[in-house]
Amino acid sequence: MALASCADTAARVDVDSPIIEFVEEAPGELVAVDRLPQTVLAGLRLSEIDADSWRGALGVFSGPVPGPDDLTPPMLGTYEVEADRLVFRGRFPLVRGLQHGVRLDLEVLGRLSGRDAGSGIVTHEFTPPETEPGPATRVTAVYPTSRRVPMNLLKLYIHLSAPMRFGEAYANIRLVDENGDVVPDAYLEMPQELWDPERTRLTLFFDPGRIKREVGPNLQLGLPLQAGRSFRVVIDPGWRDARGQPLAEGFEKVLTVVEPDRTMPRAEDWQVRRPECARLRPYNWPSTSRWITRWPNACSWCWMPTAHRCSEPCKSAGRSDHGPLRPSGRGRLGAT
């Protein structure tokens, strides 16, 4: 029994012609051809028909029905004669919100069945309804959060509220200078993109070859960020999430660029204050968290040789529980 049918737009269907419809019914979606003569259905049941022949008789397209000279192939799927109808089920789920076309060639169907199915082409177009979109995905943070960054900043972390699609990041993120001009070749583009496993955090590297001094790209192109100038990281609202929905809105992060930070962090510049284990709280500092996560089961204040060792196991200290690390004066935030 049909649970729902889309808002179909039947075309060129006579009163006695077969009816084509998109149907959502348990356990899935299908395209059904009704009102075919029982003799034709019986003939189809008795015939051995290969996939190409089926698709020649009943083609379902992920787009409008192609013209007679258009060789666009119909989509893959399986065909089955059920009680009083011919049914097509797609090899893959139909794309919601995309117009689909169906072409039924009655002469070909007649040949396949060995019966007279009539003549002519019956076409039909339908659009599977969109699923409930849910809340739109947003950019929730870009690290470092500071507006002031050194010109040798190596990378940004872009956090999003939901998983994103693969393969669209670099086309939707631009570095723009104060004149509105896009800075070319600013980022290192990796084919796999650098996502966390949940695909909610993208690591965006400025081209390391442009950052490192006196190497080829640095000499040829210079650093993408220049001290004393202002840049914007512009994230387009058209960037789509894993459901195919665009972001709720675009996002911009202003970067006020200062002189390069080339001071190596030194352990002796840092004071370590050990909190009570009961007061552990999430520590959120990507610039240093790579040190911390090397020892996911350790208390974060144990990482330095000169630091106090935990006097007792931190039973509540999980991977995200870290104590405060604060520079004592000479330590500075900057590129790692």
Add this chain to the structure above:
Amino acid sequence: MRIRKGTGLAAATALALFLMTGARPDVSMTSTLTLVSPEISSIGAIAFGPENILFVGDSEGAGVFALDVADDGRGSGDAVSMLGVDTNIAALLGTTADEIVINDLAVHPGSQNVYLGVTRGRGEGSVPVLLMVSASGDITEVGLDGMHYSRAEILNAPGPDQTYGRRGSARTFTVTDLAFADGEVLVAGLSNEEFASNFRRIAFPFGDEFGATSLEIYHVSHRQNETHAPIMTFLPTEVDGAPTILAAYTCTPLVAFDMSGLANGGHVFGKTIAELGAGNRPLDIIGYEVAGEQQILISNSRHPLMKVDPGLIPGAARLLEPGETGVGFTAVQESGIRQMDNLNADYIVLLQDRGEGLELRSLRKDAL
């Protein structure tokens, strides 16, 4: 120098198999594919091997599959050409062209059909699909139901949640490229080790023999040693008679690794012999022969197709100073080439983007 990858090398491969592994040529490799209906999590790099067995790198599933594609066709020797191959694939798979990712291309040595490792979808519900394009332009899905196969586990693959340097999921780099040579499936990619760049040698037919070596290179234009960046594409070859891996890295050092050093548990420092240009990713590398001469082609993300004379490699110096470019290349004025393979004796087939969608093109080897 002898190049050992691509069409027309079946006889050499069979001989090498016999010499290197003791495998009897009359023992069918295909008969070792005893499992049925592979479940592949992702289809990345693909390459044909002995008896036209197709090897598939599965980064997500941390494995390499050997598939009996049961393609008994005979190639015509003709060129292959198809405009809008991504659009046609999208139509076949019931989606739009922007939802299609073609990860790799390999030509069946017998039938000369072009096999494509494809991902349908870029978000939720994305699935791997293996397709075949015939010389007549038909695209068909290579069904996995009922297909015979065997599988090797990538024993040192990054964990599903492992990142490297917080850069992203290391798992997707488990297999960046693979090839078959001398009785082994060779697999480049990232491992679960601190020095993540790794090269595996997996004896075929698959058994318990699995060797892994961590890799280090000197990236001249970056002025630093690198152990994390994976090989992006490689070519098994010979230099001065010694089996050698010619590997290309992002941004774009070309590095030679002597196979004799790629032993299980070892750590090997490669010899950087060329810098092919900054801000660039090498996408594919193949060897081919024309008029009795071996040649190497490298396709790139930002640079045109490069032709490298393999005769220059044996005497190439190790690059140590920025500005040194090492072994030179000839630019072939074709760009946007994503993947390529030997089609037959006369042609190379390319997956190319010339600004109007992806197309399959064939280029005559003697015109390159």
